[in-house]
Amino acid sequence: MHQIEYAAPGTLAAAVALLGERRGSASILAGGTDIIVQAREGRRRPALLLDVKKIPELTSIRTAADGGLIIGAAVPCARLCAHGDVARLYPALIEAAGLIGGTAIQSRASLGGNLCNASPAADSIPALMALGAVCEIAGATGTRELPAGEMCTGPGANALREDELLVALRLPPPVANSAAAFERFTPRNEMDIAVCNCAAGVTLSADGATFISGRIALGAVGPTPLLAEEASAALAGKPVTSSTIKQIAGMAAAAARPITDMRGSAAQRRHLAEVLTRRVMERAVARAKGAQA
Amino acid sequence: MSTRTQVGARINGEDTEFLCEPRQSLLEVLREGLGLTGSKEGCNNGNCGACNVIMDGSLVNSCLVLAVEAEGREIQTIEGLASGGALHPIQHAFLEGAALQCGICTPGFIMSAKALLDHEPEPTEERVRRWLAGNLCRCTGYDKIVRAVLDSSVQMRDTARSDGGRS
Numbered sequence: 001m002h003q004i005e006y007a008a009p010g011t012l013a014a015a016v017a018l019l020g021e022r023r024g025s026a027s028i029l030a031g032g033t034d035i036i037v038q039a040r041e042g043r044r045r046p047a048l049l050l051d052v053k054k055i056p057e058l059t060s061i062r063t064a065a066d067g068g069l070i071i072g073a074a075v076p077c078a079r080l081c082a083h084g085d086v087a088r089l090y091p092a093l094i095e096a097a098g099l100i101g102g103t104a105i106q107s108r109a110s111l112g113g114n115l116c117n118a119s120p121a122a123d124s125i126p127a128l129m130a131l132g133a134v135c136e137i138a139g140a141t142g143t144r145e146l147p148a149g150e151m152c153t154g155p156g157a158n159a160l161r162e163d164e165l166l167v168a169l170r171l172p173p174p175v176a177n178s179a180a181a182f183e184r185f186t187p188r189n190e191m192d193i194a195v196c197n198c199a200a201g202v203t204l205s206a207d208g209a210t211f212i213s214g215r216i217a218l219g220a221v222g223p224t225p226l227l228a229e230e231a232s233a234a235l236a237g238k239p240v241t242s243s244t245i246k247q248i249a250g251m252a253a254a255a256a257r258p259i260t261d262m263r264g265s266a267a268q269r270r271h272l273a274e275v276l277t278r279r280v281m282e283r284a285v286a287r288a289k290g291a292q293a
Numbered sequence: 294m295s296t297r298t299q300v301g302a303r304i305n306g307e308d309t310e311f312l313c314e315p316r317q318s319l320l321e322v323l324r325e326g327l328g329l330t331g332s333k334e335g336c337n338n339g340n341c342g343a344c345n346v347i348m349d350g351s352l353v354n355s356c357l358v359l360a361v362e363a364e365g366r367e368i369q370t371i372e373g374l375a376s377g378g379a380l381h382p383i384q385h386a387f388l389e390g391a392a393l394q395c396g397i398c399t400p401g402f403i404m405s406a407k408a409l410l411d412h413e414p415e416p417t418e419e420r421v422r423r424w425l426a427g428n429l430c431r432c433t434g435y436d437k438i439v440r441a442v443l444d445s446s447v448q449m450r451d452t453a454r455s456d457g458g459r460s
Contacts, residue, residue: 005296006315006361029359036318036357037338049315051362078351102427103405105339107351108358190426191340 001040008051012138015055015165020140024162026050030058030074031108033101034117057167058112061086067173070136073112073166080111090171091287092180092199096127099184102191112166118152121194121220125152127182129217129227130199132172139164149217152224178203179287181280185272194220195264196272200280204240208289211235211244216277221256221269228252231277240285249277302363305373313360320344320355323370331371331400335429342428345401346370352408371400374407382452383407386445394432402428406442414450418443
């Protein structure tokens with residue numbers, strides 16, 4: 001690796017000040033599972049690695065005033081997946097985050113890193129989108145919020161300005177009769193990168209017969225993880241039946257813009273988008289009705 | 294521009310001070326600075342697990358940890374497992390079960406197995422296989438490794454039981 005400097009400030013204010021001073025030449029170091037490899041291979045050449053793991057806001061999981069959770073951007077997946085409130089409120093997030101790498105990667109990799117690294121195939125991003133997660137961002141001019149689905153702007157590119165860092169992901173409290181689910185397709189069960197992944201969040205009427213709303217997000221079928229907007233919007237008011245789910249899955253697959261590469265062909269990915277959307281919707285519906293799905 | 298930094302960590306139970314560059318990985322410093330060559334460099338990008346060590350109780354790829362991040366941390370490497378010339382039960386089970394051939398992946402597998410058994414003394418076979426998914430072996434075909442980990446978990450439980458609360 002090229003010569004770098006290292007800093008590990010203990011406060012958010014100090015980190016933001018440092019980013020402001022070093023505009024563009026600093027990279028954030030959370031779990032390091034992407035940035036260390038990229039710096040070693042010369043794909044990124046930061047002059048400074050800014051370790052954010054000593055900043056309380058980035059390393060804690062807190063309950064928000066509305067009952068949702070605020071997850072520090074640098075919380076490692078292993079801690080996230082072992083957290084009782086996350087398991088209870090957002091099992092879809094654990095299904096996704098728990099698939100990122102093997103045991104040693106889980107000890108370090110974070111939601112914030114997965115999101116900001118902006119891989120089109122990142123596993124946690126469709127889940128964050130389906131759950132309606134909001135990014136809490138701090139920068140030289142103050143703080144701002146951004147829907148998680150707007151963070152990725154292209155392969156490996158994110159919406160943060162040079163002076164900004166992602167502090168936490170805020171998850172809204174689940175409303176009644178709602179749930180989400182996540183699945184991915186890989187040739188190997190673990191330590192693999194998605195050929196396609198998908199998350200769906202649904203809200204049903206109190207009797208479980210009608211979709212009130214939904215959000216379907218797909219990964220590895222476009223330059224960024226994408227929200228299947230038409231399919232999501234079309235859910236409202238439809239009966240909770242397998243034919244609705246089939247129709248919506250077809251619309252979601254039509255929103256996919258896959259390429260052919262070493263992991264799969266465009267046609268296979270489009271097919272997977274349909275199959276995975278159907279499966280996650282079925283599981284999300286079962287969960288919303290109180291089943292252990 | 295020299296950016297050499299002094300780092301203090303507890304490595305295999307001993308307080309250790311070393312100087313390193315921020316660009317150096319923990320693996321690099323263990324092997325080249327401290328002479329602890331048991332941790333191996335396989336892929337150097339987090340895929341193979343040959344460099345796995347335990348940091349503050351968590352299994353990590355030491356190639357994906359900067360040495361400067363080890364400040365104030367507790368690190369266990371393969372060199373710290375045997376005590377007073379007696380092999381750790383996991384090491385013993387790997388030898389008994391012929392769970393290694395060329396051996397380069399073995400320290401990583403053993404540290405991963407130790408992290409698992411520290412957390413879960415009675416894992417199922419499926420749990421062992423999932424836990425070890427981040428360790429690659431190109432010789433054994435994994436079956437003997439998985440059996441050795443399961444055997445050592447039984448043996449460690451038996452030993453704990455016969456110690457009967459002495460420790």
